[in-house]
Amino acid sequence: MPELPEVEVTRQRIAPFLVGRRIQSVRTTADSYLFLTPPAKLRRRLTGRTVSAVQRRGKYLLATLDDASCLLVHLGMTGQFFSAGASSVRLLSATARAALAPQQQVDFRPDVHTHLRLAFEDGGAEVYLRDVRKFGKLLLLARGESDPRIERLGVDALEIRGTELFRVARGRKVAIKNLLLDQSVVAGVGNIYADEALFLAGVRPTRRAQRVTRRECDAIALVIQRVLNRSIETGGSSISDFIAPDGSDGHYQDERHVYARTGEACHTCGAKIKRIVIGQRGTHYCPRCQS
Numbered sequence: 097m098p099e100l101p102e103v104e105v106t107r108q109r110i111a112p113f114l115v116g117r118r119i120q121s122v123r124t125t126a127d128s129y130l131f132l133t134p135p136a137k138l139r140r141r142l143t144g145r146t147v148s149a150v151q152r153r154g155k156y157l158l159a160t161l162d163d164a165s166c167l168l169v170h171l172g173m174t175g176q177f178f179s180a181g182a183s184s185v186r187l188l189s190a191t192a193r194a195a196l197a198p199q200q201q202v203d204f205r206p207d208v209h210t211h212l213r214l215a216f217e218d219g220g221a222e223v224y225l226r227d228v229r230k231f232g233k234l235l236l237l238a239r240g241e242s243d244p245r246i247e248r249l250g251v252d253a254l255e256i257r258g259t260e261l262f263r264v265a266r267g268r269k270v271a272i273k274n275l276l277l278d279q280s281v282v283a284g285v286g287n288i289y290a291d292e293a294l295f296l297a298g299v300r301p302t303r304r305a306q307r308v309t310r311r312e313c314d315a316i317a318l319v320i321q322r323v324l325n326r327s328i329e330t331g332g333s334s335i336s337d338f339i340a341p342d343g344s345d346g347h348y349q350d351e352r353h354v355y356a357r358t359g360e361a362c363h364t365c366g367a368k369i370k371r372i373v374i375g376q377r378g379t380h381y382c383p384r385c386q387s
């Protein structure tokens with residue numbers, strides 16, 4: 097599932113394909129829960145507009161248009177936002193993927209999962225939003241309009257401070273992992289990076305937030321930023337569907353310490369990494385390094 101680094105990598109690399117280009121035509125799939133703005137309205141409003149900037153808030157992308165409206169894009173679980181010419185086995189169905197040798201790559205052709213297709217007046221590369229499971233979101237905000245999804249976001253994970261984390265953790269009985277996943281507290285951290293950050297901070301994910309010390313909050317805030325920045329540098333994590341807008345894979349998954357390493361040896365102490373479920377999310381930690 098795309099978290100802050102994957103969304104930021106998408107932002108950095110899709111921006112050159114969007115900014116300054118006038119949209120000539122918009123194609124969508126039929127209405128579905130992915131469209132918070134009905135597809136017909138989206139097609140009408142986007143046509144003829146020029147994208148002026150692409151920003152990120154938490155795990156949301158915000159493409160501002162020249163009429164000051166704003167297209168909000170969320171990648172959900174399997175969203176892929178990329179340009180024509182991208183090629184990746186992750187753009188194929190699971191069955192097609194399984195039938196191909198790993199090194200085989202195929203140029204992408206828009207398919208039934210390509211919910212948004214933008215063509216530009218300059219005749220250059222089209223831009224696609226593809227989402228197999230459709231947990232992503234598309235919403236067009238009119239000039240000056242906002243949305244609770246954005247308004248209720250907490251401090252961006254790249255800017256979280258230990259003091260702030262410690263303040264919100266006071267009196268909270270929830271597991272520290274759940275607190276980190278709460279987008280109204282820290283925006284952008286998801287399952288992978290919460291597990292990784294808690295490992296690096298030496299804090300067990302099940303610990304009640306109110307039992308995490310000030311020093312530990314400082315450590316958690318620091319490693320969250322370190323882990324996220326490192327992941328952005330390496331292109332994010334491509335564990336299931338994530339690809340960068342040029343079709344390339346991220347590489348952060350190769351540096352994971354605990355996430356999805358159940359039963360494997362801890363890089364620090366050699367103990368077996370454990371997997372438990374917290375708040376319905378698979379959670380990974382080292383029983384020796386994290387207390």
Ligand SMILES: [Zn+2]
Nearest residue numbers: 362365382385
């Ligand atoms: Zn360990």
